[in-house]
Amino acid sequence: MYLLVLVHILQSSLLAVQSCPASCACTYGNSGAAELRLVQCSDPGIAVVPINVPADTVKLRLEKTLISRVPRAAFYNLSQLQFLSLAYNSITSVHPSSFVNLKALRELRLDGNLLTSFPWEGLRDMPRLQTLCLHNNRLSSLPAHAALFLHNITYLDLSSNRLTILPAELLDLWFPLPGQLGPAQRRILGLHDNPWLCDCQISMVMSLSMSLGSPVVLMDQLLMCSRSLGQSGMLLTQAELSRCMRPSVQPAATRVISPLGSNVILRCDATGYPTPTLTWIKTSGYADCCQQHILENSEQLPRNLESFMQESPRVGVRWSIISLNGLSYKDAGEYRCQARNMAGISEAPIKLKVVGISRLSRLPKKKPQKTPPKSLSKSRKPNQNPSTIDTPSVKENQIFQNITPKDPDAKRQAQTPIRSTPESSDNSTTALLLETLMKYNEDGQGQ
CATH class of the missing domain: 2.60.40.10 (Immunoglobulins)
Known part of the structure; x- marks a missing residue:
């Protein structure tokens, strides 16, 4: 049972690939050693984009029909499609995602429709597109962001529309200044039969396109312009145009x-x-x-x-x-x-x-400071730590060592270290020393 279902699915897929939509003609054309599927649908009764076009189609023509809109992902299954013509229909709108998965498409034609705008961002889904024809539509403006998606386009036909000005971003794309990275890509532009305003941009396009080695070639050099909207046109070469300013x-x-x-x-x-x-x-x-x-x-x-x-x-x-x-x-x-x-x-x-400070610097090491001996004052508290009590200075100790008393009692007194008490004055150490010396002299004289 499982095998029967699998066979049925494979047969249905094969028929979908090989079948041709109603009111369309499917043929094979030779391109070298390969045979390419060509599909042409030109029946005036067709009102929507066919959804059962064979998946191996390489060239598709949907022309002279009643198709008025191109929906989202209209050609999603045609990943091998290289040429698509939607010319001379009644198309008024194209969804920005109409061309999803057309990664092999090289030429897109929308001539002779009723488009007042075009989804330029949709060109991202056609990375290999080089030819774009929008001739004979109703386009009245070119948005500045269109320049972001036209880098690979080498043939752009905007003739027979209602365009009046060109954005500076497009001019930078078509006429790159000297010194920019990479060689300038050569392009063919169709700008004729539009009511251009007589301004600096359109005059520069003409003068630069006629210069030697220009990256842009105009299909028709006879551009018409008008001083304001609604006025009759004149040849651009006859108009007095404002000068460009650096x-x-x-x-x-x-x-x-x-x-x-x-x-x-x-x-x-x-x-x-x-x-x-x-x-x-x-x-x-x-x-x-x-x-x-x-x-x-x-x-x-x-x-x-x-x-x-x-x-x-x-x-x-x-x-x-x-x-x-x-x-x-x-x-x-x-x-x-x-x-x-x-x-x-x-x-x-x-x-x-x-x-500012980017990193902390090491602080210099502090040099040890020699603290002079401090004498205890009367203001010192009685319960102060004994380790903080001052001892006799080096000079005073030397004086004690040089004394040789004759009296044993005096000798004991001389050898007894003199300690300051909390109640002693600041000069207590010196006073005790003088007192000892005087007693020593008196004992010596008495003997």
């Missing part, structure tokens, strides 16, 4: 001194046209007395910092701040605020010094 950077402070463990905010402002973008770079580490203590754990410098915030209160102006909490000597060094736009690049340094 960024100017002004830091809030060029030198900051802050104590160890404190919090500090570094800020800089930039102006330019187009509105510049700001980045922070740490170019050097701590260069003072304690550098040797952090060399082993120091990071590779220079390096770009990612945790910062920036805003643009108006066109041509942008500010940025970076917050450093719980300062350590590792945070000290030189930071550079770098501003860039199509016209150039500028930067300003900010030096941060961290002051």
Whole structure:
């Protein structure tokens, strides 16, 4: 019984792989020694994306149908798909997760639909995608974050839409400034047939694309622009465009001194046209007395910092701040605020010094101090520890040793140590010594 169920499951899976959806045509095409599955669905009655497309499909065309939306994970089982065309349908929305698991896809076409926006973040699910066609839609804007997902795209067609401006982030991607790491990737862009505003960005795109060795090639050099929305267009070459302005950077402070463990905010402002973008770079580490203590754990410098915030209160102006909490000597060094736009690049340094004690130093050993002998005073308490009672000084002991009394009683007195009592005065030791000497002399004279 178990074997029969297993055979049934295998047969169902095999039929699902080999079967072709209704109203679609499935064929095999040769590519070298391999045969590739090709599926084409162009029936005007199709209103949803088919879910039973064979899993080994390499090329899929869903064109000229009534499909209006592309749902989540619509092509999840097509992990071998390399070409996908959804052109000339009635698509108005595409879910950000529509292209999950399309890791082999190289070309995506959405020409001739009704898209007013595109889920650019969905390009992360297609790491090998190189061709993206959005020709003849209703796109009215390109968000700045689109530049994060277009690094691998070498063919981008945005023609025949309603685009008016290009964000500076896209211009930095397409026209990298000299000195940036890595060679510039060559791209083909379709920007024609859009109502571009006559501004610096679009004029720079044209002039740079026509320069020798440009990384960007325009499909059509005859771009139209208008002075304001709703006005009739004119050729970009005939318009008098505002000039681009290289960024100017002004830091809030060029030198900051802050104590160890404190919090500090570094800020800089930039102006330019187009509105510049700001980045922070740490170019050097701590260069003072304690550098040797952090060399082993120091990071590779220079390096770009990612945790910062920036805003643009108006066109041509942008500010940025970076917050450093719980300062350590590792945070000290030189930071550079770098501003860039199509016209150039500028930067300003900010030096941060961290002051404080990084480690406890050994205290110097105290030299033993010779305490002079103290005489007991009358104020000493009767119950004081006898170990603290003063004894005769060395000089006084020498005087006793040099005396040789003739009278045995005097000799006994001389050999008896003199001890101070709590009731004796400060000069009691000296008084007893004089008294003994006088008695000794009297006894000698009497004999």
